[in-house]
Amino acid sequence: xxxxxxxxxxxxxxxxxxxxxxxxxxQDGGRPTSGQVLKRAVVKRKATHKKPTLQAALDAAxxxxxxxxxxx
Numbered sequence: 830x831x832x833x834x835x836x837x838x839x840x841x842x843x844x845x846x847x848x849x850x851x852x853x854x855x856q857d858g859g860r861p862t863s864g865q866v867l868k869r870a871v872v873k874r875k876a877t878h879k880k881p882t883l884q885a886a887l888d889a890a891x892x893x894x895x896x897x898x899x900x901x
Contacts, residue, residue, distance in 0.1 A: 844886040846870035851890040860894050863887055 837845070850870035854861045866887065867874055877883045 840880055840882055843870070843872045843876060843880075843883050846872055847883070847886045847890050851893060855893075863891050866890055 847866060847870045850866045853869060854866065859865075861869075864874065867877070872883065877887050
């Protein structure tokens with residue numbers, strides 16, 4: 830029961846990795862493509878096509894870079 834409480838699903842892991850990769854690019858000052866974010870996150874593009882939650886996480890991540898461009 831404890832293990833179930835502290836573990837995360839593969840989808841949750843992938844969404845967290847997309848957020849992590851996005852933050853790393855932001856810290857590095859880069860403006861990546863969605864493919865570069867997925868590569869750094871170690872998430873396959875096919876997974877985002879099959880899972881709407883992952884596509885939404887990637888879309889939100891990419892939107893932050895668009896918002897960032899508008900501020901400059």
